[in-house]
Amino acid sequence: MNITIKDVAKAANVSVATVSRVLNNKNNVSEEAVRAVNRAVDDLGYSPNFLGRDLRKSETKRILAIIGTTEQSFYNDVLRGMQDAAYVEGYDILIVTTRDNAEHEMHLLGMLFSRAVDGAVLLAPRLDSKTISDLSKRYRIAICLERLDIDDILCVTIDNERAGFDVTSYLIAKGRKRIGLITTKVRSQSSVDRENGYRRALKAAGIPYDEKLVYYGDYDLSSGTRGCEELMSLDSKPDAIFSISDTISIGAMTYAVQHGITVGKDLLFFGFDNITYSHMFMPRLSTVDQPCYLQGKTVIEKLIANMKTDTPDKSTYMLPHSLILRESTGD
Amino acid sequence: MNITIKDVAKAANVSVATVSRVLNNKNNVSEEAVRAVNRAVDDLGYSPNFLGRDLRKSETKRILAIIGTTEQSFYNDVLRGMQDAAYVEGYDILIVTTRDNAEHEMHLLGMLFSRAVDGAVLLAPRLDSKTISDLSKRYRIAICLERLDIDDILCVTIDNERAGFDVTSYLIAKGRKRIGLITTKVRSQSSVDRENGYRRALKAAGIPYDEKLVYYGDYDLSSGTRGCEELMSLDSKPDAIFSISDTISIGAMTYAVQHGITVGKDLLFFGFDNITYSHMFMPRLSTVDQPCYLQGKTVIEKLIANMKTDTPDKSTYMLPHSLILRESTGD
């Protein structure tokens, strides 16, 4: 039914070994054989079955990128970086979504256990760090955009704690005393780290931490809106709001604008990620820029390097972030 | 080195055949054997090598979803629909991006030719329709969100021509006479269809087509901004602008707002896709809602059905769209 290497061999009047050699551009094969094989391949419309090849070679040249959902628009640059790095080494990146479900994440990692891919990058791990850490002993895994509290696994990220500290310190330097935080119920390490940075900055400035000023929501626009509404209904309202993502922050800012609050003066806003939308609307949103493309590129380079060695690199790499100051903080 | 089914067989003191039967939940195997095998599997931490299994079975239970970039936020719902439909049939969806490059699209389709996946869905084909049509004769391929001008391939989409007609007719009914169109240089079938609908509506209303009113740009926000700027610098300015995506339309509207144009009165805006951002900002954007989740779900159901038969369904399914009227059209 299907055309196999045997059919090509027969048509070209050579052995399957020779066909294989031609297909893989080995040098020890005569001009004549090359021609005959290529003709047969064309005539029959043959293309090699990767299942056979991969089984024999025990490698697939494919890497899994496990994300939560494709919604987070800044993944796009990360994935571009990953693809570019993979391309130069002859790998393909397969994207797969967990829909923020740990069980499904484990199911997808099954592709790794069962050798359907050579390695995996987790971009929004929901599994607990012990599990991931154990897996990383047997398989080629890396984390990107996040880190694990157990740090015996390859990680490429930014210093989120530091970024949270930087943002909060900046708002304090602007004379703000009651700084709200809109974060997520889901305790991703990056959210926790940003929150810790926020607390450290408060402490460093001698401002007492007030749990009422912290809102725990989801990752979407409307969650930001609800968060802002909640915080602004407090008896002593915040004078600045730091959100752990631009999407959330834009949702929050929308509430303020629609309720006549002067953004950038009465209330400052600071986001995170520097997505396209963050500078398209008035007032433009101050935010933290993280090197998405570079993180993606780096994690794949390191991961592929790890595949080639018995002594894998398990370091955590923190790439530099920067604050982008715009109208939402009165800049 | 790696643990194979043989190791499990040895540890459980049975043959590989029995191990395989236990692993695949066949009924003709004794309780005792099941226990022994399961224990051995746990002890050894074995998980089956899919390359071996897939080769033998000649199926992978994986379907490729080929998109342009993950940027387009409305893909998220489509992919969710695809995954849900795939899940009930035991398939996984692998997402892969062409970065809008036909050559790379062909490379990715290689996974189909080489049997690394069982089928593929094209969500933003860049290859010419002849090529795709030919491939669909040998492989299980479907199109989603788009269609081909050659219609001998499974397609799940909306009636984009009709939608373009509906939008334009609505604007005309609102008394508008000079209706601008912001579309894309890349001639995707959906863009072409929407543009054709636009023209048909003009003609039906006896309004002459004016090529100056059509701007060809990219898919992003800033392209909308540039498009609006260009159209508004015409001697006889448009009194309404239809953009082929919300992202573009929001970019366009941003230009208007920032230049003191009263949106919804001086200038009406109509978008396409009903993305989250479209109703988050004042003025809220009127747009076309297309059933993303349903299209994704449907295309996978039909594709999997096609995999089980020798007489595949090559129909084009057009699911219903609807107009969402908001402030940008004065509603």
Added chain:
DNA sequence: TTGCCTATTGAAAACGATTAGAATTTATTG
């Protein structure tokens, strides 16, 4: 002609699973 070296080639053994079909064990029946 013979021998030796090199360049090609082919036969057959992997890779790790599934699955027919044969072989064995166990249960059932007269």
Added chain:
DNA sequence: CAATAAATTCTAATCGTTTTCAATAGGCAA
């Protein structure tokens, strides 16, 4: 208890490649 049926189990073939190793052919020197 023997004969038969049913339930398990095993051996070995198979999927489509790559790759080792042996075999062959051709060229060249002696």
